[in-house]
Amino acid sequence: MPPASTGASAATLPGALSQPSPDTTAESGADLRHRPGDRAFRRSNLALFAAGIATFVLLYSTQGLLPILSADLDLTPGQASWTASAATLGLALALLPASALSDRYGRTAVMTASMLAASALALALPFAPDLSTLVVLRILQGAALAGLPATAMAYLAEEVHPSALASAMGLYVAGNSIGGMGGRLASGWAAAAWGWRWGLATSAVLALLAALAFRLLIPAARHFRPAPVDGRALARTVSGHLRNPLLLRLYALGLLFMAVFGAVYNTVGYRLVSAPFNLPESVAASIFVVYLVGTASSASAGRLTGRLGRRGTLYVAIGVTAAGLLLSLADSLPCALLGLVLITAGFFAGHATASSSVGRTATTGRAQASALYLIAYYLGNSLGGTLGADAYHSVGWDGAAAVGLTAMTLAAGVTLYATRQAVHARRASTPRRSGAPARA
Structure with missing residues (x-):
């Protein structure tokens, strides 16, 4: 998921709340979906765990390599960052079509094709002769990867018993997290030792092994029923969501929180290998271990929401992220690292909420x-x-932090507007006592 977060709920992914097919229950009334203890349940869990690893190893394979790419191909940070941004752009554009294809051709077929196609493109990446070729291949790779997040949760919802669905989804999301972090670390360490092409080759091999494990482990879908792709119905549903003000605000918040994450993690490697820190590239690549902070903050976001409400939790997440950005401005390695921890914690809490x-x-x-x-x-x-x-290239870390702070200011404005709308709605729905003056 960044990455898909460890705290992402079922609602995070297309199909996550799909209803089981009518044939999920036998005529006798017994639910035939996989339960804990079943061999098929264990296999489906391991298969989706492997799928999560494969997806996020590939999606973020170049993010830990950006300083090395810049040095080897004589690129600015903005140019090199396109190798990371291109994959997420391709993924975003292909999500809805991939979701529709899974409804027509089946979950396992789309997931298998998605991973094998993305892995095949990954094997071609180390041979890219220049930036343009690398960016085009990354866009295609991102589009190919869209079949996983658009389909995996739907498969689990259809094939796994509701009593075990939360644990199955949690294991899939854990695969996302481990793949996102592990892919960055493995490619970064390999690149520091042998160059960026070997870093990309390492990611490709890891993803291909995970994809093969998925294909060998995944049980055949027993409850999927193909449905025709109805473009008009899909367009009506999408347009309806885009007219919903609350959903639009949630979409804006997801975009703004992820903008901070992209700005920070696409540039932090450059900062750490430069003055005043001058860390070795292998050490700078290890910074992605901080990603694990998201596990704790995502989990705590649910508890915090129970105490403060959704908007209260968003205010906390925005404040923590902004505090981390401000702290990171100091030319002190402890402050920079603590700032990164706060940014990561705030991002994951905001995204999970x-x-x-x-x-x-x-x-x-x-x-x-x-x-x-x-x-x-x-x-x-x-x-x-x-x-x-681009901001980092122009003015250094202060520029990248300014992009993040701007995004968090906009997120605070969106949340404040939502708070005011909720207050007005409550006042409008509360009947006034007879003779009581109306409030302004």
Whole structure:
């Protein structure tokens, strides 16, 4: 997921709230979906875990290599960042079509084709002769990868018993997290030792092994029933969501939080290998271990929402992210690292809160509502990553931090507007006592 977050709920992905097919239950009334303890349940869990690893190893394979790419190909940070932004852009553009194809041709078929196509493109990446070829291949790779997030949760919802769905989805999201972090680390360490082409080759091999494991492990779908692709119905559903003010605000928040994440993680490697820190490239690549902070902050976001409400949690996430950006401005390695921890924690908490709210807000077409959130989310990564890298090239880390602070200021404005709308709605729905003056 950034990455897909470890705290992403079922509502984060298209199809996550799909209803089981009518044939899920046998005539006797017994539910035939996979349960804990079943061999098929274990296999489906491991298969989706491997799928999550493959997807996010590939999606962020160049992010840890950007300083090395810049040095080897004589690129500015903004130019090099396109190798990271291109993949998330391709993914965002292909999400809705991939979701529709899975409804027509089946979940396992689309997931398998998605991973094998993306892995084949990954094997071609190390041989790219120049930046333009690399960017085109990354766009195609991102589009190929769209079949996973658009389909995996739908497969689990159809094939796994509801009592075990949360744990199965949690394992899939854990694969996302491990793939996102592990892919950055493995490619970064390999590139530091042998060059960026070997870094990309390492990611390709890891993803291909995970894709093969998925194909060998995934049980055949027993409850999928193909449905024709109805373009008009899809367009009506999507346009309806885009006219929903609350959903639009959630989409904007996903975009803005991810813009911060893209701006920071596309440029932090450049900062760490430059003065005043001058860290070795292998050490700078290890900074992605901070990604694990998202596990704790995503989990705590749910508890915080129970105490402060959704908007209260968003204010906390925005404040923590902004505090981290401000702290990172100091030319002190402890401050820079602590700032990165706060930025990461705030981002994951904000993303988990916004994404989990989408499914609760959409009363119909939840799969498409979640797909639109992911589109905004990944577009935010592409936009923030590119703007942040350009700003870093122009004025240094202060520029990248300014991009992040601007995004958080806009997020605070969106949340404040939502708060005021909620207050007005409560006042309008509360009947006044007879003779009581109306409030302004």
